[in-house]
Amino acid sequence: MVNTQKETTVIVGxxxxxxxxxxxxxxxxxxxxxxxxxxxIHPPYQRPPLSKNYLAGDVGQDSLxxxxxxxxxxxxxxxRLGLRAEQIDRDKKIIRLSDQDTLKYxxxxxxxxxxxxxxxxxxxDLKGIHYLHDMAxxxxxxxxxxxxxxxVIVGxxxxxxxxxxxxxxxxxNVTVLEAAERLMQRVTGPEISSFFLAKHRDAGVDxxxxxxxxxxxxxxxxRVAGVTLENGxxxxxxxxxxxxxxxPETALxxxxxxxxxxxxxxxxxxxTGDPDILAIGDCTRHRNLFFEQPQRMESVANAVDQARxxxxxxxxxxxxxxxxxxxxxxxxxxxxxxxxxxxxxxxRVVRGNPRDGSFAVFYMREGHLIAVDAVxxxxxxxxxxxxxxxxxxxxSEALSDVDVDLKSLV
Amino acid sequence: xxxxxxxxxxxxxKVTFIEHxxxxxxxxxxxxxxxxxxxxxNAIPGIDGDCGGECAxxxxxxxxxxxxxxxxxxxxxDDEEQMLSMTPERAKTSRLGCQIKTTEAMDGxxxxxxxxxx
Numbered sequence: 001m002v003n004t005q006k007e008t009t010v011i012v013g014x015x016x017x018x019x020x021x022x023x024x025x026x027x028x029x030x031x032x033x034x035x036x037x038x039x040x041i042h043p044p045y046q047r048p049p050l051s052k053n054y055l056a057g058d059v060g061q062d063s064l065x066x067x068x069x070x071x072x073x074x075x076x077x078x079x080r081l082g083l084r085a086e087q088i089d090r091d092k093k094i095i096r097l098s099d100q101d102t103l104k105y106x107x108x109x110x111x112x113x114x115x116x117x118x119x120x121x122x123x124x125d126l127k128g129i130h131y132l133h134d135m136a137x138x139x140x141x142x143x144x145x146x147x148x149x150x151x152v153i154v155g156x157x158x159x160x161x162x163x164x165x166x167x168x169x170x171x172x173n174v175t176v177l178e179a180a181e182r183l184m185q186r187v188t189g190p191e192i193s194s195f196f197l198a199k200h201r202d203a204g205v206d207x208x209x210x211x212x213x214x215x216x217x218x219x220x221x222x223r224v225a226g227v228t229l230e231n232g233x234x235x236x237x238x239x240x241x242x243x244x245x246x247x248p249e250t251a252l253x254x255x256x257x258x259x260x261x262x263x264x265x266x267x268x269x270x271x272t273g274d275p276d277i278l279a280i281g282d283c284t285r286h287r288n289l290f291f292e293q294p295q296r297m298e299s300v301a302n303a304v305d306q307a308r309x310x311x312x313x314x315x316x317x318x319x320x321x322x323x324x325x326x327x328x329x330x331x332x333x334x335x336x337x338x339x340x341x342x343x344x345x346x347x348r349v350v351r352g353n354p355r356d357g358s359f360a361v362f363y364m365r366e367g368h369l370i371a372v373d374a375v376x377x378x379x380x381x382x383x384x385x386x387x388x389x390x391x392x393x394x395x396s397e398a399l400s401d402v403d404v405d406l407k408s409l410v
Numbered sequence: 411x412x413x414x415x416x417x418x419x420x421x422x423x424k425v426t427f428i429e430h431x432x433x434x435x436x437x438x439x440x441x442x443x444x445x446x447x448x449x450x451x452n453a454i455p456g457i458d459g460d461c462g463g464e465c466a467x468x469x470x471x472x473x474x475x476x477x478x479x480x481x482x483x484x485x486x487x488d489d490e491e492q493m494l495s496m497t498p499e500r501a502k503t504s505r506l507g508c509q510i511k512t513t514e515a516m517d518g519x520x521x522x523x524x525x526x527x528x
Binding site: 048049376 | 455
């Protein structure tokens with residue numbers, strides 16, 4: 001007689017990866033009970049709006065939830081929210097929770113996400129200095145976004161720039177301080193950086209490049225009053241947002257002795273060194289058949305794609321992670337859609353004219369397309385999704401010629 | 411019977427999602443939602459909606475039953491048209507679910523789901 005006793009699958013973390021895993025397991029009618037342990041009191045929710053329309057106050061909390069809680073419960077799964085997983089006992093296959101309870105797992109999926117990179121500088125603990133990572137952070141920042149206030153944003157990446165766009169629309173005086181020589185340098189090429197620089201300056205944002213921050217000045221009530229620059233200057237501020245990236249949340253895994261290397265190390269099936277423990281999302285350094293080297297990826301698409309891979313692995317299917325990464329950002333009336341990683345390109349091809357507000361940059365390496373950044377040109381993104389995945393060899397003349405139908409290149 | 415899932419608002423009508431393998435899911439929808447959100451809320455297989463409705467990913471492709479197409483409001487906008495242009499199962503009544511706002515006139519609507527999303 002086959003042992004039909006079902007084991008509990010525990011997901012630690014309540015972010016996008018955890019939510020997508022729950023969803024996929026629901027859709028695939030996974031037979032085991034699933035228990036999600038999330039530190040926030042919210043069920044899994046969309047984070048991208050936290051710097052955009054949720055921050056602006058245009059949409060409410062419930063519209064961010066990936067699903068209403070009832071859907072998980074109807075299927076017999078549990079959300080245990082407002083709880084931290086404190087320790088994993090791999091021998092006993094038990095997790096200790098912050099309320100002193102323990103949970104026995106058959107399989108464990110770590111979806112612990114990330115935490116913000118903090119700026120270690122004098123005055124970094126002053127009131128009025130914000131970070132943006134979760135819903136509560138967005139709520140706290142929104143309360144401060146009042147017309148006429150001076151908001152200084154440290155870091156000109158996606159989050160900083162999305163907040164700049166949201167805040168300037170609300171009538172704040174916004175300054176962006178970026179240490180690098182161009183905006184979003186880590187993730188895109190110079191054409192896209194220049195386009196967004198002009199867009200923000202046209203909207204009235206004061207963007208300072210090559211500008212490193214070394215500290216903060218206080219008023220007489222321990223509130224931030226200014227940002228001190230390496231070049232000797234000071235930028236007056238009522239509110240500061242520090243948005244200088246995230247770090248993978250690996251503490252729980254490390255303490256349990258799981259291999260970590262700037263991320264929990266997992267293979268293309270999302271398996272860690274322990275056969276009963278998987279890991280997905282921002283917290284992982286993972287194999288993806290699309291890349292030769294292991295990657296750490298900070299994106300919704302990676303969270304969702306790895307969640308689907310983990311669901312397949314949990315159900316005994318052989319479906320390795322094999323996908324081209326993609327990203328998007330909305331700022332003002334601009335939708336930036338990106339596929340692939342451009343950093344190793346040896347040639348860039350521009351299609352269309354940035355002055356028209358609609359164009360794309362194709363990144364090539366040895367004649368093969370490795371990434372596309374599309375600005376208000378969804379067709380280039382959709383075609384790019386196919387061509388980049390195939391690392392197709394394409395002619396740069398055809399890509400740049402607006403009279404050539406992009407679809408004909410697929 | 412699918413669970414009724416409503417985000418605390420009044421139900422406006424019913425929608426039938428039909429998967430590629432002909433599995434039917436009948437569910438209610440509420441005012442001000444989108445067909446993508448209704449499908450995602452109910453964990454209907456075949457609709458991903460990865461970007462959460464920002465019209466950025468093209469993973470909520472739906473094919474509206476012919477007789478219901480004109481009830482879904484405007485024809486696809488230029489962005490939506492570009493996003494749809496590469497979908498493998500493109501039909502003449504294809505839409506992105508995140509761009510269809512539910513209205514009373516859509517009570518009873520039938521929507522087909524493709525085998526694959528982008």
